[in-house]
Amino acid sequence: MKDLFPDSEATFADSIVRLNATNPFTPERIACERDALGDEFDETGSAWNTQPPQKALHFNHRRLTARCGEVIERVRGAWSTKGRVAERDRTRYIEMVGFWLYQSYAVQFDGVIERARQGDRDALRPGFYRKFRAEAEWYFGLPGLGDDHGFDPDHLFACAFQIRRAFHHVFHSLVGGSAPMARLRAAIWQSIFSHDLSRYRRVLFNRMGDFATLITGASGTGKELVARAISFSRYVPYNPRGGGFSESFTEAFYALNLSALSPTLIESELFGHRRGAFTGAVADRAGWMEQCPATGSVFLDEIGDVDASIQVKLLRVLQSRTYQRLGDTDSREFQGKIIAATHQDLVGLMRAGRFREDFYYRLCSDLIHTPTLREQLDDCEADLGIMVAAIASRLVGVAESADFAREAQRWIEQNLGPHYPWAGNFRELEQCMRNLLVRATYRPAEAMGRTDDWLDAVATGGLSAEALLTHYTRRVFALSGTVEEASKRLQLDRRTVRARLPAAPLKRGRR
Ligand SMILES: Nc1ncnc2c1ncn2[C@@H]1O[C@H](COP(=O)(O)OP(=O)(O)OP(=O)(O)O)[C@@H](O)[C@H]1O
Numbered sequence: 001m002k003d004l005f006p007d008s009e010a011t012f013a014d015s016i017v018r019l020n021a022t023n024p025f026t027p028e029r030i031a032c033e034r035d036a037l038g039d040e041f042d043e044t045g046s047a048w049n050t051q052p053p054q055k056a057l058h059f060n061h062r063r064l065t066a067r068c069g070e071v072i073e074r075v076r077g078a079w080s081t082k083g084r085v086a087e088r089d090r091t092r093y094i095e096m097v098g099f100w101l102y103q104s105y106a107v108q109f110d111g112v113i114e115r116a117r118q119g120d121r122d123a124l125r126p127g128f129y130r131k132f133r134a135e136a137e138w139y140f141g142l143p144g145l146g147d148d149h150g151f152d153p154d155h156l157f158a159c160a161f162q163i164r165r166a167f168h169h170v171f172h173s174l175v176g177g178s179a180p181m182a183r184l185r186a187a188i189w190q191s192i193f194s195h196d197l198s199r200y201r202r203v204l205f206n207r208m209g210d211f212a213t214l215i216t217g218a219s220g221t222g223k224e225l226v227a228r229a230i231s232f233s234r235y236v237p238y239n240p241r242g243g244g245f246s247e248s249f250t251e252a253f254y255a256l257n258l259s260a261l262s263p264t265l266i267e268s269e270l271f272g273h274r275r276g277a278f279t280g281a282v283a284d285r286a287g288w289m290e291q292c293p294a295t296g297s298v299f300l301d302e303i304g305d306v307d308a309s310i311q312v313k314l315l316r317v318l319q320s321r322t323y324q325r326l327g328d329t330d331s332r333e334f335q336g337k338i339i340a341a342t343h344q345d346l347v348g349l350m351r352a353g354r355f356r357e358d359f360y361y362r363l364c365s366d367l368i369h370t371p372t373l374r375e376q377l378d379d380c381e382a383d384l385g386i387m388v389a390a391i392a393s394r395l396v397g398v399a400e401s402a403d404f405a406r407e408a409q410r411w412i413e414q415n416l417g418p419h420y421p422w423a424g425n426f427r428e429l430e431q432c433m434r435n436l437l438v439r440a441t442y443r444p445a446e447a448m449g450r451t452d453d454w455l456d457a458v459a460t461g462g463l464s465a466e467a468l469l470t471h472y473t474r475r476v477f478a479l480s481g482t483v484e485e486a487s488k489r490l491q492l493d494r495r496t497v498r499a500r501l502p503a504a505p506l507k508r509g510r511r
């Protein structure tokens with residue numbers, strides 16, 4: 001068997017193999033691109049994976065794609081007519097063609113995503129499919145490559161579209177370029193594609209729905225956004241003779257907040273009911289488990305609050321995919337994926353006997369944790385400006401956003417300071433900006449409503465003087481952002497202020 005890749009091309013091909021296997025949201029991915037391109041690598045703006053996708057292909061990707069195109073064309077010409085190709089060369093060729101196909105159509109897929117998001121269903125039957133198919137057949141229709149599912153052009157088309165959708169949804173939802181945010185994006189990617197993209201393409205693509213995803217993190221850190229990004233990036237098959245991409249990827253997300261509803265209502269919403277199952281059930285009704293297609297997801301928010309009887313029923317869905325409508329004896333099958341979220345400590349709840357152990361272990365086969373806003377800003381101060389700009393354009397439109405973002409950022413810097421804890425996370429930042437827009441000021445106490453039990457205790461005379469001073473010191477520190485400023489406001493010396501703060505803010509205050 002002769003070598004299909006001379007040394008210089010083999011090195012390049014091996015770096016593409018490595019690159020394909022590297023999570024695109026990690027810094028290692030950029031290092032792979034640097035290795036592959038050597039002197040041709042352009043450092044300017046090279047960290048494309050911390051920014052939303054651009055309209056044109058990134059310079060480094062254009063170079064990589066062109067080089068792959070030259071190599072695969074040559075290797076195809078030299079391919080053994082009997083299919084006798086060394087395993088290593090086979091892998092190199094397959095990975096390079098995969099990379100080349102995906103990059104060559106990335107910008108056109110972006111157009112499909114944009115149009116589909118605006119409700120244009122025709123976009124889901126893209127005209128460039130024929131050319132994609134012809135090219136996939138040209139490069140993969142070689143002796144010895146086999147005709148397993150991995151090379152089916154329709155499947156490759158669906159995978160390429162899915163990868164592009166994943167980029168869009170991850171960036172569209174989650175603003176920020178800090179290391180904790182990069183880790184979150186990388187975790188979302190794994191949740192969608194697993195850690196091995198080529199195994200995913202071969203066998204996992206239609207099995208990821210079998211693994212529930214559990215998202216944990218403080219309130220307001222974007223858990224629902226993560227759930228949406230995962231759901232909207234699920235595999236959707238392509239059917240060239242039918243309607244193209246069979247379901248619109250923007251529709252199949254069914255979210256239910258479990259803390260807001262009674263157990264009967266939760267059951268009825270999720271599983272549906274038969275007429276007469278309870279007072280008010282005047283007709284048969286299909287629940288969300290029934291309505292959700294194989295490509296969709298049911299999102300169970302605040303899973304830590306769910307009643308034990310429903311935990312048992314959900315466990316059954318996770319184990320056997322079956323459930324019954326309320327008041328019915330027929331078993332039905334759930335086709336989609338379960339995504340759950342909580343801000344609570346489920347392990348603690350489990351130890352306290354309030355959360356079933358078997359349910360917990362079934363839920364956490366894929367665990368994602370969302371970082372707090374403070375963790376992100378501690379890593380990358382500049383993110384505040386990026387987030388403020390993103391919220392400003394949502395609130396006042398792109399044309400007016402720059403001025404308002406500047407005003408808001410100045411106000412935050414002057415009044416809250418660089419170490420403000422942002423206890424309500426991104427949601428609090430949004431609220432702060434809405435207040436600034438309407439009233440030109442923001443009073444953080446309003447965002448802390450739920451943590452203000454101590455104020456109720458003050459009203460009823462139920463707090464000791466010591467506890468009152470501690471709570472008040474912490475409140476003033478939250479408002480002022482630094483120990484120095486808090487001690488001025490409180491007219492106390494800095495040591496006394498520090499002694500009343502919890503360990504984490506203390507560290508921030510000292511810097
Ligand atoms: N990283 C982020 N980038 C952009 N927007 C964000 C981000 N994180 C949160 N948001 C926004 O903050 C608000 C709260 O997000 P979301 O509801 O997803 O939080 P959550 O963690 O599910 O909160 P809860 O636990 O209270 O349900 C939403 O308006 C969301 O759009």
